Every structure is written in C-alpha cells, then in structure tokens.
Amino acid sequence: MINLMHKNTYKPLIFKLSELKNFLEFKKFRAQNPQIVYKDVINQQLSEFRGLHPTEAASTLSRISKTQDLERYGSWIVFHHVNTAVHILPKPEFYSLRTFGMHKKTIAIVGTQGILAETLTQLGFDTFLLWDNKLLPQSSPEALGNNGEYGSLVSAQKIFSINPYAQVSAFNQPLQPPTAKLLFNRADFVVDHTNDLTMGSLLRGEAKTRRIPLLSSFPTSLGVAVDVERYDLNNKLEPYLGMIKNATYKNVKHLSFKESSTLLQASRTSKSFWNDSESRILSLETPHLASVILARMIAALANGHLLKSNRYWFDIDTYLGFRG
Numbered sequence: 108m109i110n111l112m113h114k115n116t117y118k119p120l121i122f123k124l125s126e127l128k129n130f131l132e133f134k135k136f137r138a139q140n141p142q143i144v145y146k147d148v149i150n151q152q153l154s155e156f157r158g159l160h161p162t163e164a165a166s167t168l169s170r171i172s173k174t175q176d177l178e179r180y181g182s183w184i185v186f187h188h189v190n191t192a193v194h195i196l197p198k199p200e201f202y203s204l205r206t207f208g209m210h211k212k213t214i215a216i217v218g219t220q221g222i223l224a225e226t227l228t229q230l231g232f233d234t235f236l237l238w239d240n241k242l243l244p245q246s247s248p249e250a251l252g253n254n255g256e257y258g259s260l261v262s263a264q265k266i267f268s269i270n271p272y273a274q275v276s277a278f279n280q281p282l283q284p285p286t287a288k289l290l291f292n293r294a295d296f297v298v299d300h301t302n303d304l305t306m307g308s309l310l311r312g313e314a315k316t317r318r319i320p321l322l323s324s325f326p327t328s329l330g331v332a333v334d335v336e337r338y339d340l341n342n343k344l345e346p347y348l349g350m351i352k353n354a355t356y357k358n359v360k361h362l363s364f365k366e367s368s369t370l371l372q373a374s375r376t377s378k379s380f381w382n383d384s385e386s387r388i389l390s391l392e393t394p395h396l397a398s399v400i401l402a403r404m405i406a407a408l409a410n411g412h413l414l415k416s417n418r419y420w421f422d423i424d425t426y427l428g429f430r431g
Contacts, residue, residue: 117263119271120185124178125197133183137192147194149181156196156204184271188264198272202233205270210409215290217282217310218300219258221265222395226402228269232409236290237262237277282306284313284356291317296405299323304367309356311346314338320408324401325375330421331397332375333404337416344416350374 122133137145181200185192195201214227215236224235239258259277266273280286291297291313299307299321307323314321315338324333338344346354351374359367400421408414 117188117260117267117277118275119267120187121271122183122185123197124181124183130179136185142190143185144191145183145194146191149177149194149196152181152196152201152204153177156200182271186264186267186271193271195271201272210406212295212409213293214296214298214405215294216262216298216300217290217306218298218302219262220298220300220398221258221262222398223298223300223402224262225265225269226399227405228266228273230402230406232405233270233273235263235266235273235275236293237275238282238290240279240281282309284309287313291319294319296408297321298401298405302371304351304354304362304371305356305360307371308346308354308359311336311338311354312356315342315344315346318342322401322404322408324397324404326397331400333397333401333419333421335404335408335414335416335419337414341416347374348416348418 120136122129122136124130124133137143181194181196182198183192183194196204210230210232212232213234213236214232215238216223217238219239219241220237224237227235237259239262241258257277257279259279263275263277266275278286282290287309297310297314297319299310300323301307301310302325311321313319314336318339320339321336322333324331326332334348336344336346336348351370354370359370362370404414404419
C-alpha cells in the first residue's frame with residue numbers, strides 16, 4: 108500500500124467559480140480566512156488572453172463584465188503554504204494562455220527534483236509523479252528556505268506555483284520493488300535524480316521490464332552529460348549503458364555506500380564515453396544547467412525526436428544551440 112502525502116500539504120485548494128456550490132464555498136472560506144492575502148488578477152489575465160492593448164483593456168473589460176459575471180468566472184486558487192489566494196482564468200483559457208498541457212505525457216521523477224520539475228512545467232508538461240523520501244538540507248539549492256521538507260513536497264509546490272491546474276502525485280516513502288512497479292505503471296518517462304546506485308539499478312530494472320525510457324544527468328568538469336536509456340526501443344539494453352556490469356537491484360543492494368559511489372563515479376568518467384583524458388565529477392551544488400538540459404531532452408523525446416540510447420554531451424555552446 109502506498110500513501111501519498113496529505114493533499115493539503117502540497118496541493119492548492121481550487122474553487123471553480125462557475126459551479127454554484129464552489130462559488131458559495133469560496134464566499135464562506137474568504138469570510139472565515141481574512142488572514143489570507145487575496146490577489147484578483149482575472150482582469151489582467153483576461154486582457155492578456157484576448158490580446159488586448161493596454162489602452163483598450165479597460166473599456167473592453169467593462170463591456171465583457173456586462174454579459175459575464177467575472178465573480179463567477181475562472182477559479183480562486185488557495186496556496187496554503189504561502190498564505191495566498193489568486194483569482195485566475197478557467198483551466199482551458201489558462202492553458203491556452205500559458206501553453207500548458209501541450210505534452211500529453213506523465214513524467215516520473217525520483218530524487219530531489221525541484222528545478223527540473225519547474226522547467227518541465229514551463230515547457231508544457233502538466234502530469235507528474237514525484238518520489239523523494241529525503242528531507243532537504245539547508246545547503247541544498249532546491250530548498251530555498253524549505254529545509255526540513257521532503258524534496259517531493261517542495262517540487263510539487265513549485266509546479267503548482269506555475270500551473271495550479273497541474274496533476275501531481277507526491278510520495279515521501281522509500282522506493283522498494285513493489286512500489287516501483289506502481290510508479291512505472293503510470294509513467295511515460297522516468298528520470299533518475301537519485302545519485303544512488305541501488306535506487307538507480309531498481310529504476311533501470313523496472314524501465315527495462317516495462318519498456319519505458321529512462322533519463323539522468325550530471326555535471327562534469329567539461330559541462331553537462333545526459334544519459335538516455337531507450338528501453339522502449341531495446342529492452343536488451345544493459346543498465347547504465349553497459350558501463351556498470353551486472354547493475355541489477357539484487358546485485359548492488361548489498362554494497363556499501365563507498366562501493367556503490369565508486370562504481371557510479373567510474374561509470375561517469377568512463378574513457379569510452381569521453382574524448383578528453385581528464386574528466387572528473389563536480390559536486391551538484393549548482394545543478395540548474397543540468398536540470399534545464401535534461402528537461403529539454405525529455406521535451407525532445409515527447410515531441411518525437413529519435414534520441415538513441417547514448418550519453419549526450421553538452422558544453423555551454425552546444426546547449427545554447429540545442430532546441431528540444
């Protein structure tokens with residue numbers, strides 16, 4: 108049995124104003140919660156949606172309000188974690204304005220994933236499975252003041268801050284073989300953001316069985332590397348692109364942290380995948396570029412680009428020229 112984190116801990120409260128019951132419930136909610144900051148941006152979004160010039164917006168909106176009760180238009184979204192509520196467009200218009208939902212794919216991300224989740228949301232993805240049972244330390248660039256929170260919770264909040272209508276399921280438990288099966292039953296793409304050989308081997312084993320693409324990325328002294336493992340095209344592909352022999356969950360789960368870390372680092376500095384003679388692993392203190400590149404690679408796959416199983420290398424110039 109898998110338990111999602113309590114919905115109120117990461118999902119915004121949505122009042123669809125066109126539904127009378129929701130409209131009355133919001134009226135009651137607002138009266139009972141005067142401490143919340145209420146931001147009504149419906150006029151601004153409606154002007155943007157209709158492509159109105161600022162000089163004509165006021166008069167046009169005035170005409171619209173005579174036929175459309177803007178109090179019953181759109182949704183009020185309540186973000187409990189920042190004590191704020193915002194009045195925005197209905198989902199179809201909001202999606203059209205922000206180009207959300209353009210990718211009809213479900214992305215499963217395992218491990219700390221805030222920056223990656225944000226970038227994928229901005230690229231048009233709106234359905235996510237987030238799995239991370241670790242609390243964010245203060246030093247983590249993902250934390251942003253949220254130290255002591257689960258990474259999956261913080262990532263979900265970041266997604267909803269961009270797209271309140273997104274579909275997000277967040278999990279905060281250790282990933283085991285039975286729960287990994289559930290994760291893969293619902294995913295179109297899986298991202299390994301764990302930096303953990305045991306967990307990575309479990310994910311690759313399930314990806315291979317279910318024939319689902321798996322991606323991971325890491326920064327190096329030369330830029331960013333993205334591993335694309337297309338188990339959907341070849342389920343005989345060896346995990347970690349064949350760079351770690353016998354990398355199955357059964358074989359590696361007994362290894363010590365030092366042993367598994369050594370194997371993982373060796374796979375990332377394999378001379379067969381690099382032209383230079385001195386690749387070395389950098390810390391993940393600034394993972395922003397790696398996450399953005401990885402998100403664009405996922406978008407490329409979702410758009411039908413035929414990316415073969417390989418390690419893809421990006422320096423700054425290559426990245427600036429890459430379009431997903």
